[in-house]
Amino acid sequence: MIKIIKYFFEAIIIYLFFLIIKIVGLSIGRLLFSSIFKKIGPIIKSKNIVKKNLNIFSNKLSKKSVNEIEQNMWSNYGKTFVEYMFLKKFRKENLHIRVKGQKILEEIYQKNKPVIFISGHFANFELMSMEITKNKINLATIYRPLNNFFLNPLMEYLRTKYVCSNQIKKGLTGVKECMTYLKKDYSIALMIDQRVSEGDRVKFFSKEAHTTSLPAQLSLKFNIDVVPIFIEREQKDSFTMYVNKPINSSSFKEKLGLTKKLNEVLEDMILKNPNQWIWTHDRWK
Numbered sequence: 343m344i345k346i347i348k349y350f351f352e353a354i355i356i357y358l359f360f361l362i363i364k365i366v367g368l369s370i371g372r373l374l375f376s377s378i379f380k381k382i383g384p385i386i387k388s389k390n391i392v393k394k395n396l397n398i399f400s401n402k403l404s405k406k407s408v409n410e411i412e413q414n415m416w417s418n419y420g421k422t423f424v425e426y427m428f429l430k431k432f433r434k435e436n437l438h439i440r441v442k443g444q445k446i447l448e449e450i451y452q453k454n455k456p457v458i459f460i461s462g463h464f465a466n467f468e469l470m471s472m473e474i475t476k477n478k479i480n481l482a483t484i485y486r487p488l489n490n491f492f493l494n495p496l497m498e499y500l501r502t503k504y505v506c507s508n509q510i511k512k513g514l515t516g517v518k519e520c521m522t523y524l525k526k527d528y529s530i531a532l533m534i535d536q537r538v539s540e541g542d543r544v545k546f547f548s549k550e551a552h553t554t555s556l557p558a559q560l561s562l563k564f565n566i567d568v569v570p571i572f573i574e575r576e577q578k579d580s581f582t583m584y585v586n587k588p589i590n591s592s593s594f595k596e597k598l599g600l601t602k603k604l605n606e607v608l609e610d611m612i613l614k615n616p617n618q619w620i621w622t623h624d625r626w627k
Contacts (some may be wrong), residue, residue: 379420414617443585462535482508576582
């Protein structure tokens with residue numbers, strides 16, 4: 343009962359924030375909530391988790407560097423929060439983003455053979471699946487529902503309407519749905535950077551972490567490529583999405599080897615811009 347009350351009041355505050363964002367607009371909203379999140383973020387989420395994660399990432403970071411990464415992360419969090427209210431605008435326009443690796447997307451579309459797109463929670467991660475679908479690639483995305491069931495319906499609506507119409511709920515049922523979509527020649531997109539209780543323990547930076555083996559399992563079972571993608575927020579809040587060279591599963595004998603490779607790819611993404619990865623996930627729990 344206490345949790346329900348907590349979620350209810352949390353939802354009221356967030357819906358109020360969304361109303362303010364619609365009133366002030368995208369640019370002012372980004373400035374405002376970037377500042378707000380930098381102030382309240384460390385209070386709402388445990389600073390200890392962020393600091394622990396950053397220490398695992400690199401124990402050579404200075405206190406100043408740790409604080410800078412944390413502040414930049416919260417700034418990006420705040421801007422992404424605002425941008426949910428403008429997904430319709432991003433769906434209709436292209437000036438906010440450039441794609442490096444456009445040719446790879448074109449080849450995937452032309453071959454009409456499914457792939458597994460993998461990435462992590464960088465910058466505005468929702469824009470990656472959106473951009474894939476804007477390139478006419480049949481896609482289904484795996485998502486984790488919000489714990490707050492007062493907020494989740496809105497998020498599901500926004501994602502289904504503007505990001506990708508085919509949403510797969512994370513879990514055992516979701517795995518079966520993935521296979522159904524793949525058999526219909528739909529590609530699958532999923533994040534591989536969150537801790538999963540059912541995953542394999544695989545080295546991630548300097549410490550082993552529970553890691554999803556689903557991309558490797560699907561890739562090996564259906565003999566399809568894994569395509570890493572990465573998005574970065576640039577100056578003036580434009581974005582660059584990088585579509586990397588497909589990884590062919592035929593060179594891997596079993597899922598663990600491919601899963602390790604994908605963790606290495608994810609590490610490279612984080613190293614490229616640690617300021618924009620979400621460090622609040624308890625990745626090494």
